[in-house]
Amino acid sequence: MSLLSIEDVDVSYGDVQVLWDVSIDVDHGDVVALLGANGAGKTTVLKTVCGDLTPTSGRVIYDSEDITGRPPEELVRAGIAHVPEGREIFTESSVEENIDLGAHATPTGAAERKSWVFDVFPRLKERRNQTAGTLSGGEQQMLAIGRALMSDPELLLLDEASLGLAPVLVEDVFAAIEEVTEHGVTVLLVEQDLHNALRIADRGYVLESGRVVLSGDAAELEDDDRVEESYLGG
Ligand SMILES: Nc1ncnc2c1ncn2[C@@H]1O[C@H](COP(=O)(O)OP(=O)(O)OP(=O)(O)O)[C@@H](O)[C@H]1O
Numbered sequence: 536m537s538l539l540s541i542e543d544v545d546v547s548y549g550d551v552q553v554l555w556d557v558s559i560d561v562d563h564g565d566v567v568a569l570l571g572a573n574g575a576g577k578t579t580v581l582k583t584v585c586g587d588l589t590p591t592s593g594r595v596i597y598d599s600e601d602i603t604g605r606p607p608e609e610l611v612r613a614g615i616a617h618v619p620e621g622r623e624i625f626t627e628s629s630v631e632e633n634i635d636l637g638a639h640a641t642p643t644g645a646a647e648r649k650s651w652v653f654d655v656f657p658r659l660k661e662r663r664n665q666t667a668g669t670l671s672g673g674e675q676q677m678l679a680i681g682r683a684l685m686s687d688p689e690l691l692l693l694d695e696a697s698l699g700l701a702p703v704l705v706e707d708v709f710a711a712i713e714e715v716t717e718h719g720v721t722v723l724l725v726e727q728d729l730h731n732a733l734r735i736a737d738r739g740y741v742l743e744s745g746r747v748v749l750s751g752d753a754a755e756l757e758d759d760d761r762v763e764e765s766y767l768g769g
């Protein structure tokens with residue numbers, strides 16, 4: 536059964552509708568990639584799942600419960616962690632302070648989770664006392680993911696984790712995502728890097744102008760020319 540089902544969702548910003556009838560299923564333990572050109576609505580989908588936005592129609596079902604319209608803090612406690620576009624780390628605080636802040640809503644077991652996060656990202660452990668703003672771009676991205684893991688998520692929403700990173704750092708971030716999934720965390724990720732995304736994904740959805748135009752197994756999508764075409768603006 537699905538961990539997350541987005542069912543026929545419409546979303547608007549004010550009077551401007553940007554998602555139409557979007558349905559997405561994410562099974563327990565899967566990595567699902569959300570693909571599509573700039574402005575297609577990928578970030579809007581993640582914001583709808585994490586509670587930043589409420590759909591005008593349709594439902595979001597998580598763990599068999601209707602969570603449509605619930606506030607983000609409640610959804611963090613329910614197991615949904617969101618790593619937004621642009622990382623949003625606390626640049627003046629240390630790496631370890633940033634990590635600790637990730638557990639504020641879910642303090643039970645935080646010490647064990649911190650040692651797990653430092654195992655997944657040894658580079659963060661080495662740099663635990665460094666000011667977060669002085670980390671490299673890739674390290675900051677790892678910190679954002681590590682901080683999200685501190686909330687003990689069942690579902691991790693990742694928005695453009697590899698954006699703007701040099702290829703070697705992109706590899707590191709994708710390796711880290713794979714490691715996270717090996718610990719049973721389910722992942723819904725938004726990516727411009729469609730080949731890397733489909734390499735680690737089980738399934739994928741392609742959005743075009745706010746609608747799902749294609750979905751399927753990652754391996755099938757990898758061989759489908761329409762996926763690349765959708766990035767050129769459809
Ligand atoms: N706060 C907002 N107010 C009004 N319109 C918005 C707002 N945020 C996004 N939009 C519009 O909604 C549409 C979908 O945006 P969204 O950010 O979901 O796209 P995206 O697929 O994540 O794009 P990108 O790849 O560039 O990040 C775009 O047309 C965008 O201009």
Ligand SMILES: [Mg+2]
Nearest residue numbers: 577578579620
């Ligand atoms: Mg986006």
